[in-house]
Amino acid sequence: MEIEKPNLRVKIGSLNLQNPVMTASGTFGYGEEFASYVNLHRLGAVVVKGISMQPRPGNPPPRIVETACGMLNAIGLENVGAERFLAEKLPYLIKANATVIVNVLGDSIDDYQALAERLHGNDGISALEINISCPNVKKGGVAFGTNPEMAQKVTEAVRKATDLPIIVKLTPNVTDITAIAKAVEAGGADGVSLINTLLGMAIDSKTRRPVLANVVGGLSGPAVKPVALRMVWQVAQAVEIPVVGIGGICSAEDAIEFLIAGATAIEVGTANFINPRTTEDILVGISDYLKENKMDSIQKLIGSLQT
Amino acid sequence: MEIEKPNLRVKIGSLNLQNPVMTASGTFGYGEEFASYVNLHRLGAVVVKGISMQPRPGNPPPRIVETACGMLNAIGLENVGAERFLAEKLPYLIKANATVIVNVLGDSIDDYQALAERLHGNDGISALEINISCPNVKKGGVAFGTNPEMAQKVTEAVRKATDLPIIVKLTPNVTDITAIAKAVEAGGADGVSLINTLLGMAIDSKTRRPVLANVVGGLSGPAVKPVALRMVWQVAQAVEIPVVGIGGICSAEDAIEFLIAGATAIEVGTANFINPRTTEDILVGISDYLKENKMDSIQKLIGSLQT
Amino acid sequence: MEHSLTRPSEVIRSEALGSDIFRLTIMAPQIADTAQPGQFVMVQAASGQDPLLRRPFSIHQVSGNGTVQILFKVVGRGTRLLAATTKGDFLSVFGPLGKGFTLAKQNKNIAMIGGGMGIAPLLFLGKWILRSGFSGKLIALLGARNSAEINSLQEDFNHLGITTAIATDDGSRGHHGLVTQLMLQHMDPGEEWQVLTCGPYPMMRGVAEICQGMNWPCQVSMETMMACGMGACLGCAISKPNDLHSYQHVCKDGPVFAMSEIVWK
Amino acid sequence: MEHSLTRPSEVIRSEALGSDIFRLTIMAPQIADTAQPGQFVMVQAASGQDPLLRRPFSIHQVSGNGTVQILFKVVGRGTRLLAATTKGDFLSVFGPLGKGFTLAKQNKNIAMIGGGMGIAPLLFLGKWILRSGFSGKLIALLGARNSAEINSLQEDFNHLGITTAIATDDGSRGHHGLVTQLMLQHMDPGEEWQVLTCGPYPMMRGVAEICQGMNWPCQVSMETMMACGMGACLGCAISKPNDLHSYQHVCKDGPVFAMSEIVWK
Ligand SMILES: Cc1cc2nc3c(=O)[nH]c(=O)nc-3n(C[C@H](O)[C@H](O)[C@H](O)COP(=O)(O)OP(=O)(O)OC[C@H]3O[C@@H](n4cnc5c(N)ncnc54)[C@H](O)[C@@H]3O)c2cc1C
Ligand SMILES: Cc1cc2nc3c(=O)[nH]c(=O)nc-3n(C[C@H](O)[C@H](O)[C@H](O)COP(=O)(O)OP(=O)(O)OC[C@H]3O[C@@H](n4cnc5c(N)ncnc54)[C@H](O)[C@@H]3O)c2cc1C
Ligand SMILES: Cc1cc2nc3c(=O)[nH]c(=O)nc-3n(C[C@H](O)[C@H](O)[C@H](O)COP(=O)(O)O)c2cc1C
Ligand SMILES: Cc1cc2nc3c(=O)[nH]c(=O)nc-3n(C[C@H](O)[C@H](O)[C@H](O)COP(=O)(O)O)c2cc1C
Numbered sequence A, B: 001m002e003i004e005k006p007n008l009r010v011k012i013g014s015l016n017l018q019n020p021v022m023t024a025s026g027t028f029g030y031g032e033e034f035a036s037y038v039n040l041h042r043l044g045a046v047v048v049k050g051i052s053m054q055p056r057p058g059n060p061p062p063r064i065v066e067t068a069c070g071m072l073n074a075i076g077l078e079n080v081g082a083e084r085f086l087a088e089k090l091p092y093l094i095k096a097n098a099t100v101i102v103n104v105l106g107d108s109i110d111d112y113q114a115l116a117e118r119l120h121g122n123d124g125i126s127a128l129e130i131n132i133s134c135p136n137v138k139k140g141g142v143a144f145g146t147n148p149e150m151a152q153k154v155t156e157a158v159r160k161a162t163d164l165p166i167i168v169k170l171t172p173n174v175t176d177i178t179a180i181a182k183a184v185e186a187g188g189a190d191g192v193s194l195i196n197t198l199l200g201m202a203i204d205s206k207t208r209r210p211v212l213a214n215v216v217g218g219l220s221g222p223a224v225k226p227v228a229l230r231m232v233w234q235v236a237q238a239v240e241i242p243v244v245g246i247g248g249i250c251s252a253e254d255a256i257e258f259l260i261a262g263a264t265a266i267e268v269g270t271a272n273f274i275n276p277r278t279t280e281d282i283l284v285g286i287s288d289y290l291k292e293n294k295m296d297s298i299q300k301l302i303g304s305l306q307t
Numbered sequence C, D: 001m002e003h004s005l006t007r008p009s010e011v012i013r014s015e016a017l018g019s020d021i022f023r024l025t026i027m028a029p030q031i032a033d034t035a036q037p038g039q040f041v042m043v044q045a046a047s048g049q050d051p052l053l054r055r056p057f058s059i060h061q062v063s064g065n066g067t068v069q070i071l072f073k074v075v076g077r078g079t080r081l082l083a084a085t086t087k088g089d090f091l092s093v094f095g096p097l098g099k100g101f102t103l104a105k106q107n108k109n110i111a112m113i114g115g116g117m118g119i120a121p122l123l124f125l126g127k128w129i130l131r132s133g134f135s136g137k138l139i140a141l142l143g144a145r146n147s148a149e150i151n152s153l154q155e156d157f158n159h160l161g162i163t164t165a166i167a168t169d170d171g172s173r174g175h176h177g178l179v180t181q182l183m184l185q186h187m188d189p190g191e192e193w194q195v196l197t198c199g200p201y202p203m204m205r206g207v208a209e210i211c212q213g214m215n216w217p218c219q220v221s222m223e224t225m226m227a228c229g230m231g232a233c234l235g236c237a238i239s240k241p242n243d244l245h246s247y248q249h250v251c252k253d254g255p256v257f258a259m260s261e262i263v264w265k
């Protein structure tokens, strides 16, 4: 049996994706930045930089530092805000025929809900990804995503505001990520994506100061892949909804490992900085793997881990 | 002012160390393995491979796999057991004039207590390091170290059994490591050491099987350093007792970063595999740093981070 | 726009200009054809994943036969790896990126002021100014640690017919002191000058102060940590003047800025 | 015991023996002076931290003037980096490590049986056997993918005066098939043999089966993933026969074991 063109289509709730390769929020700008390197319309979806209701300036510099096989960032959620996103950024993506997922963030449950309402009903937005790694300012800055109840409440609030497919993006900085995943599933999420960055820190031994102005930052890149893969595998077994795998994916082989672990789709993050064409390269690599392994559909790969 | 010989002495409870450079449990065998590379008596302390009351065979192979700037291990706590340790391993370390810290592990609180009682009163053991990353078989396999109450109870039980200095070794796989650190401080720990390994996983995309027979394993090495440094900094601010920094330390610069973050001492783990002389090299490097920075004592470095 | 990402570029030549300064000549026609002076490239130093990120380098020279040069000092792991590159090796080089220098008005005199590796983009800039048919005075004021560091670079400028003046930290060549101290010596305050500068922040601050005083327009080329070099990571933020909590991005809005766009502190 | 850790060792020669097989000659007198055949070294492939761990390689040859050779096939990132090493480069090489081959009784005939890169330690072993004044028959049965892979290695054995027989997967040299199929052809069942073998697990299992049948003592050299190579990490465990939940460690208890110490499955 020769597989000519394996079926790469996957589904997250009512969201149909032509393939499982997406971009990770905050690593792909608003898509336009990559237009000369990647055919945006060929990707499963473009997940844009996290948007808040109001524009945010972000943290003071230095904001990034390289670490062993990874990097720390403390961008501080700099973004143009919902209105400018809709007016200035979304039209380009629509013209490029990209499937757009908007990553949303807020300081309070009301924030998330209001933002989901504002984004709802705009043509060209296919789904929302809810970043719950943000601090809940009303609860002393504890991240929404570290507490199952708060995570569920955010999900419910967004669920009320829109019938767009909702993917809740989980933080790995928790004791039991499956508890959070189950809570957002109960809250009405159509899928979960993970992992966001691991909280880390870098110190300059010469100045005896933190390297980042924000002191701590989020660790991403190949260094975190083993942790991400473990969490994706755990969550895929714990929930019924689709799981989107994220964390250190640099190659088709990496992506395939996440799919085998149970991810329905994957997002490429830090690797976009090293090779802006990574997503398309991975797309080709997955297709080749399926052909070599005589699989006519990506569904045969997803969750195929034999333990 | 020329500093000829900076004072490197540090204290953890009643334990006096000639310098802050120790070995991380499970990466330095029982010390003897390194005798031809390192002068064991020059180290702050040798922390030996985790010991249980009964010998343990460990997990089936494969037990290790390399990852980006790190490795996963699922050794499964293979060890010779308390009796053979005392009869066969400890005498060598005593002869080598090493300061010995025994890393202890158990399946239940009673286990830990019994082991501490057995080790207590043996000449040549300077302190115990309590590995609470182990699963509590009585509580469905949840690691002692992920729950503040269980962590405190283990500490209290060991505290009852011995007046040896007790360092409790914390797992990083938790939402809030400061809560665990405070709990073991309340339980009577003389110090905390962190981090143990991050739970991770590797998959072979060719066979679609986990690489490790145990499926999941512990991530260590340079990849985890940013997470370890952040946690050490957080814990150093949260507790009064000394903190021992562990995680990806490969060079004097790495060690100095942990000291700046607030660690009173450090342990070298995975780096011992790459260069068995790492500990002694770090010792020299710390001393040189203090001289260059005109610090007459390591105390000036510890916790010197300016945020 | 097509970029040089699809395949790695061949190193045509590797030169050591002093003990820790290197110049690589790389075959990258797409970059050579479109580069503007002041733009930069992102170079992958490691073949593995450590160091992970690309390193930014100014475009030092381009040639009609498709080669691009970078000039760099070894300061860490990435540059150490690049220094070990030899003829025939392949490097992944990606660019040209960013906003380069622009000439305010054709007939003002131009002073290019470079310090250390900030000299790198000025050679390309000088050639480009001359080729543009510029008819005013064009000088290069160059600061370095010592004579060894600057000798062959100075020759390159002189070769183009650009007048140079040198300042060295140790006095082993030219003026013993700061390159800023050369400015009023070589730039007649009675004339109209525009200044294009690249170098360490304190040096550029000194240059900008003098230019402000003299009312000379001045463009500065900024450095920050960069992850992507293309506006995607937002890591390369620097404050905007007047509103310290509003940021611009060196890789996209710069690296070359008008001095008035920079917070000097 | 002093080890070669204090400074890196110079690569004296780098040879390509076929498209993906390389031989490095490294100046490491401490290793060369003390090594026993069957022992191995741990080599650091990367200058950075990725790949992180050292790679184990059998000692292929040692010389009186202090050089050590390793012979390896490119199978991944570490070996790819090592293949790019050239004369004059420095590598951190650490050893000798492990338990090598031992000779059971002086006057039995000896068959060395190697497959693929398992041939590496056998050249050193052969030389050592000859030097020990051994007076029985000594043969080498060597398996490879094809003729290109084995040609120059066979010469090395013949050069020492060791009789060789070759089996290749593609039949391009010697027997078309498995090296085990050469055994009863070249080892007279009426004679007493001892067998020393290194190669892929299935090949060594085949060798061990025949040796069991013939009642010939046999030593096998095992491979596992290794982090430390020196008994510290306990990562290189393999099961002991009779008790699958009791383990021995390849780096310390081996890599050479009696066939009876191994679980054949
Ligand atoms: C637009 C731009 C153009 C540049 N052009 C040149 C050039 O033409 N020639 C040249 O020699 N250098 C240039 N640099 C600086 C160069 O990118 C750094 O020296 C290089 O990235 C250091 O890499 P490394 O791995 O050797 O050092 P690392 O080991 O990463 O760091 C060593 C030291 O260098 C500092 N450093 C690292 N990266 C940067 C960076 N991006 N900017 C500033 N400091 C950094 C670190 O803080 C650290 O103190 C330029 C930087 C930018 C942003
Ligand atoms: C005691 C001992 C002696 C050895 N002697 C030789 C020798 O003389 N010549 C030679 O070519 N090879 C030898 N090997 C195998 C050699 O160590 C591996 O081929 C090498 O480590 C692969 O490194 P890599 O980075 O290129 O591959 P990686 O990218 O790490 O892996 C590529 C493939 O090789 C496998 N592999 C990786 N490490 C090992 C290992 N330690 N053992 C077995 N398989 C491994 C992986 O599972 C993977 O499938 C020996 C191994 C041991 C344990
Ligand atoms: C510079 C940077 C900015 C990021 N910004 C966001 C963001 O705005 N919203 C979000 O949900 N995740 C953000 N992330 C997290 C990534 O989307 C991703 O979850 C994480 O980096 C792990 O994937 P990676 O290892 O492939 O980068 C950011 C990551 C980086 C490196
Ligand atoms: C192979 C291996 C075995 C280990 N065994 C133990 C152990 O027995 N007890 C323990 O508390 N920690 C054990 N650890 C964890 C280390 O002591 C250390 O906490 C961890 O590896 C992080 O430090 P590193 O990054 O410097 O290796 C082990 C780690 C490795 C890599």
Ligand code: FES
Pocket (backbone or CB within 6 Å): C225, C226, C227, C228, C229, C230, C231, C232, C233, C234, C235, C236, C237, C249, C250, C251, C252
């Ligand atoms: S370096 Fe990434 S946005 Fe500028």
Ligand code: FES
Pocket (backbone or CB within 6 Å): D225, D226, D227, D228, D229, D230, D231, D232, D233, D234, D235, D236, D237, D249, D250, D251, D252
């Ligand atoms: S490789 Fe570490 S114990 Fe054998």
